[in-house]
Amino acid sequence: MVKKEKRSVDVTDVRNKNGRRKHFIDPDVIIIGSSSDEAEPDSSDMSDSDPVTAPLHNKRKIKSHADDDVPHDEPPPTKRKTKKGEVLLQTASKEDALEMAQEKNVYKPSINAVKYKSDVMNVIKKLRTQRNVTAAKGGKGVGVQNSRGRIPLKTKMLQGNAMLYDGLKEYLLTEQTRIEQGYPFRNTRKRYAAVLLGGDKRVTTDSSEKICSRCGATYSVGQTGRHTRMKECNYHYGKGVEQRVPGGVETRYSCCEAVMGSPGCQVFKLHVHDGVSLDGFVFTQPRPTIDTSCPGVYSLNCEKCYTTRGVELSRVTLVNSSMQILYDTFVRPANDVIDYNTRFSGISEKNVKEVNVSIKEVQKTLLNLIRADTILIGHSLDMDLCLLKLTHEVVVDTSVVFPHSLGPPHKLALNTLVADHLRKIVQDRASGHDTAEDALACMELMLWMIKEGGRVRRV
Known part of the structure; x- marks a missing residue:
């Protein structure tokens, strides 16, 4: 005996215990025999015009193909968070950690791909030179950094x-x-x-007003040279670099590639000046x-x-x-x-x-x-x-x-x-x-x- 049973389906329940997406059952499901035995729906019976079942059914197929490309036999890399909120991959050994640190030291100061490639080639050249010098010394390091x-x-x-x-x-x-x-x-x-015969702004005077050599702001100091007020210095440490753009030339900072005149990309606790004292000279x-x-x-x-x-x-x-x-x-x-x-x-x-x-x-x-x-x-x-x-x-x-x-x-x-x-x-x-x-x-x-x-x- 064939009977037709009306049932409501919860659309949000779309995955099984293994994480795979379930087939959606049409509200009109044909049950053959006992009402407890549910038949698997045929894809031909599912109309593409159905606003609920058709899009989700297609999405299920795409997901299944994507899962086939993932190697499930390898465990995913573990991650940990630093105090600064950075997410770092835990490496398998100290050697890998050292290599990652060296790579980061080369990558961070590079403002573009050209500078990065240049720095990498220079590091490789220095490593080769160091290896040759160490070999010439009979395997003993030269100790240049220690004598710096x-x-x-x-x-x-x-x-x-x-x-x-x-x-x-x-x-x-x-x-x-x-x-x-x-x-x-x-x-x-x-x-x-x-004495600087040509005149120079670097010469320090007894004035209590100083001009910051980084941001150009004016600040006050006492007789000992200490700041009278604690003010942060917001500045760019890079120089202005001219770049050709459609319609003309624009100047950007080399440190952050921001347009000239934009707020600084660095913050320091105090202002500084590059004045020099002309006392205490020898000849x-x-x-x-x-x-x-x-x-x-x-x-x-x-x-x-x-x-x-x-x-x-x-x-x-x-x-x-x-x-x-x-x-x-x-x-x-x-x-x-x-x-x-x-x-x-x-x-x-x-x-x-x-x-x-x-x-x-x-x-x-x-x-x-x-x-x-x-x-x-x-x-x-x-x-x-x-x-x-x-x-x-x-x-x-x-x-x-x-x-x-x-x-x-x-x-x-x-x-x-x-x-x-x-x-x-x-x-x-x-x-x-x-x-x-x-x-x-x-x-x-x-x-x-x-x-x-x-x-x-x-x-």
Whole structure:
């Protein structure tokens, strides 16, 4: 006996215990025999015009095909949340975790795909070089990172290169150029003081009003240089980069690619200024007349930190013409530090507090080595000399030797010069710059210039 039974179906109950989607039963179900035995509906009996059963039935089929592509024999990766709310995959071993950390260090500072590929290739090149050096040393590490900022003056490496010295004479800055570039000169009216003949906004005054070098805001300080009010600094750490767009050119920040003038992408607890004090300067002395040896050629690079009195020296590195590090040390600032500028300097509070070297000790060490006719090489060396509180006249500035195509006051960055002329990549560390790397790059640039006979490719 065949009978027809009317039943209502709960549309929300669409899955069985295994998670598979159930077939929907038409309200008019034909029951054959006992009423407890339900027949499986035929797909031909289910009309496509039914507003309830047809769409859900099609969706069930799509879902079943998708499930077939998932490998159910492998357990899904486990996840955990950090304090910052980031979801990280738990790796199978410490080696995998280390590789993920290295990948993250390369990926985070990359602002686009081109920069990312460049950083990856540079990391691979450094790993290969490190492996070759380790193999040459018989499997022992060279320990470069451990000696960072802790290399005392090596007097055995002070040999001069007379041929290089003579070749660099044509690249020495004239007095007028040093004035225009903001180099410090000896103050003849005040002892142990310097003067910037071209005028410079970096010079600190007794004014209680300061201008933040990051966001441009004006803020007040007391007599000790401390802030009178605690105000956050909202700023962009990247430079403005012009990009061609339909209808013209727009400028965006290199740090976050936001349009010029947009709110800052970084926040710091206080404002800072890059003023320098012109007191406490020392001056290089001439050599004794009986000394007829080569005066020497050295490359110099410094890093700064922000203190209550402006910017102060936090690290200095000196390199000779044989590409050897003569002197490298962290320096403890004389005033309270506001920001160690770690993003660019690569220097942390721990690095500075582990040493007790003062700027006066650094000056004494350098004056025993650098004479009045010694050639110093650097990139924008005026700032390095201001940080060292040292006046020196015989200088070679790579930012002047390799000029910008637009002329002054535009300057090419050091990493741009190295990439264009030496086909190398520097200043790519996520932890900041390295003074030793920059000093070596400046020396290598001038060695390349001497070798090429003064032929400079315009950038």
